[in-house]
Amino acid sequence: MTTQGKHLLTVHDITLAYEDQAVISDLSMDVDAGSFIGLIGPNGAGKTTLMLALSGQFHPARGRIEFENSDIYKANDRYKGRIGFVHEAPFAYPYFTAEEFLHLIARVKGVPVDHIPAQVRTALEAVCLMDERHKLTSDLSMGMKKKLAIAAATLGRPNILFLDEALNGVDVESAFHIKEMLKDFVARGGTVILSTHILEVIEKICSRYVLLKAGRIIADIQADAFAAGDEFKHGDLEQYVVSLLR
Amino acid sequence: MATAGLLFIGILLGYGAMGTGLFIQPDADKLLEIFFKEPFVLFIVLLIIWFTASMRVVTGRLLEYRYLNSLPLSSKRLCCYFFVQDLRRFRWVPLCVLVILVGLLTVAPMVYLCRVAMLTILSYGLVISLVLIAHLETGRNSRINYLYRLAPWRTLLSIAFFALLICTGLVVPQLISGVFFWPVVAVLVTVIFALLRLAQLRFERWRRQNRAFVSPEVRKDRRNVGRGRMSLLFDRISALNPWLGKNLLAALRRRQGGVLFLTALFIALSYLASMNNQLMHHRMYVLLAIAAIYSVFFAAQTIDRFASSEESTQIIYALPVSKSAWYGSIFFPALGWLTGIYTLFGALIAMYSLKLATYFWLQSLFIGVVVLILALNSALISFPDVKTGKKYFIYLILAMIVLSALFYKYHLLIMILMILFSLLRIFRVKLYRMAAS
Secondary structure, three states, X not given: OOOXXXXXXXXXXXXXXXXXXXXXXXXXXXXXXXXXXXXXXXOOOOHHHHHHHHOOOEEOOEEEEEEOXXXXXXXXXXXXXXXXXXXXXXXXOOOOEXXXXXXXXXXHOOOOHHHHHHHHHHHHHHOOOHHHOOOEHHHOOHXXXXXXXXXXXXOOOOOEEEEEOOOOXXXXXXXXXXXXXXXXXXXXXXXXXXXXXXXXXXXXXXXXEEEEEOOEEEEEEEHHHHHHOOOOOOOOHHHHHHHHXX | OHHHHHHHHHHHHHHHOOHHHHXXXXXXXXXXXXXXXXXXXXXXXXXXXXXXXXXXXXXXXXXXXXXXXXXXXXXXXXXXXXXXXXXXXXXXHHHHHHHHHHOOOOOOOHHHHHHHHHHHHHHHHHHHHHHHHHHHOOOOOOOOOXXXXXXXXXXXXXXXXXXXXXXXXXXXXXXXXXXXXXXXXXXXXXXXXXXXXXXXXXHHHHHHHOOOOOOHHHHHHHOOOOHHHHHXXXXXXXXXXXXXXXXXXXXXXXXXXXXXXXXHHHHHHHHHHHOOOOOHHHHHHHHHHHHHHHHHHHHHHHHHHHOOOOOXXXXXXXXXXXXXXXXXXXXXXXXHHHHHHHHHHHHHHHOOOHHHHHHHHHHHHHHHHHHHHHHHHHHHHHOOOXXXXXXXXXXXXXXXXXXXXXXXXXXXXXXXXXXXXXXXXHHOOOOOXXXXX
C-alpha cells in the first residue's frame, strides 16, 4: 500500500453529466493514501455520481482522474482490481450462496487461487456473515446483502474502498464490526471514501469531511481541524453542515 | 389500438361468418397435407417462443403483484389490468398465427381462414384468462408460491390447449363452418367471461389470505442447491473462466426441465414434418432451414444474457472484467447447446444417410457459429441496452440474408466481413458509463 501523505487519487476539473442534466461541474480534489473521507451532501448533490467517476465507472465528459499519476480510464481494469465498491442497493447473483458469490468476485478480481478461501473467510467474519455463508443470496435480507457487498469489496486487498450509503440498513452489531474493520483498513494505509447521510458515522470515523452541493465542493475540512473548533465555531458537524447548505 | 382490434374482428366476422361464406369449407386432406409440413413447425416454434417469453414475465410479476396489492385498488380493476396487460404483452402470438394462416391461402378459401382467425383470437383470449386464473389460484394450505413453482406447467398446458383448439379448427373444418360456428364462438366468449369473473373472485381471496408469498426461510427449505457437488464443478470451471463457471452454475440451478422437454418436442416434430418429403436430400434441407431459423431465435434469446435481469452493470462496471472471458462465458455454453441440437438432428438424418448427416451437421454448425457471434457482438456493442442490441442483430441478419441472396457466390466472404465489422466495434467497447458532453 502507498505511504500516507502522498496523493493517491487526483481529480482535475471533472465535469459529469447525464443525458439531460449536469451533475458535477469542474470539480477538483486530491485524495491521500490512508485517509478516511466522508462525503456529505443533500439528495441529488452528486455524491454517487462522483463516487462512480472516482471508481472508474463513469468517464467524465471533461477533466481527468489519476491514480498514482496514471489516468484511471486508460488502465481501467488494473485500477478496478485495486479498489472495492459498495453500491447503495447492492446486487448479488440470486442462484449463488453468499460464499460462492465471494469466490466468484475474488476470481474476477484476480486473487490467487490459494488465497481465495482464506480471504473469503476473513471477509465473511469481518461483516458477521459466517452463519449465512451457505444461504442463497436471494434469501438474504437487504442488510445482509449490504454486508455481503462490503465483504466482496474488501477482497483482493484493495487500496481504496468506496462505500455508497453502505452502512444504511445494517444492524448495530455488524455496523460496529464493519466500522472497526474500516478503521483497521485505514490504519494499515488503505483509503476509504464513504458517502452517507448519517453524520454521526462520519463524525465518528472519518478523518476528512467533504461537503457537496449541486455538484460542487462547498467545504473540505480535516476532522482534526474541525474538532479543534478554532475556525468552526459550531463545534457540531450537523449544525455546521446545515448552516452551509442553507 | 382497442378500436382497431375490434374493427379487425368485425371484418373477420363479417367476411368469414356471414351469408353463404359461412358454409364454405376447404379440402381437408389437402389442407392438412400442406399444414403439417413447414407451417406446423413454424407454429410449434412460435408456441415455444411464447412459452419462453411467458416464463420471463413470471418473476417480475411477483413484485408487481406485491406492489399493486399495497394500493387501494379494487380486485376487479386489478384483475382486468393484468388481463389486458397480458393480452397486449403477447399480442404478437395471434398475429404470427394469422401470418401462418395466410400461408394456407393456396389450399383453403379466404372465408374459411377468416373463421380460423376468429378461432385463433378467441383461443388466445381464452388462454390468457386461463393463465391468469391459474396464477391467482393459490390454495388455502399452500406453503408454496404458485407464481414460482407451477407457472411453467400451467403455462405449458394452457399453450398446448391453444394449439389443440387451432389444430382442431383445421383438422375438423366442419366444426367452425355452417351452423356450428356461432355456437362455438358463443361458448368461447362465455367461457372467457366466466373465467375472468372467476379470476376476479380468486384475486379477492388471494388478497384476503395474502399468503401468496412465503418467507425466505420456507423457500430455503425447499431449495436444494446441491452445494458440495456444484461447488466442485464451479471451482474447476471458474479456475479457467470465472464467468463461465458462474453461468453454468446458474443454468444448473435454474432446473430448466420444461425447456428440455419443449426442445425434444420441437426436434421430434421437425423431423416428422421433414418426413413429408420423399427425397432424402429434401428432408435434409428442410431440417437445415429449421435449424437455421432455430439458431437465429436462440441467438436472439442469448442476447438477453446481457440484460439487467441476468447481468448487473453494477458488477460489470465495478470489477476488472475481462471482455473476452465474459464473452466466452456466454458464447461457449450457447454454442454447446446449439451443437447438441444439431447433433440430434444429424443423428436422425444419419438413419438414412451418413453423408447427408455430416453435411447437415457442418453446415448447421457454421450457421450457428456465425449467428451466435453476430448476436453476442451486437449485445456487447450495445451493452447494457439489450433492446438496441436485438435491433442491431436483426439488421445484421437481414443485411446478411439480402446480401448473400444478391451475391450468392460471395456469401462466405459476406458473412466473414459482417463478423469482422462487428468485431471491430467490440474492441472499442468500454465497460464503464460515458458522461454526456
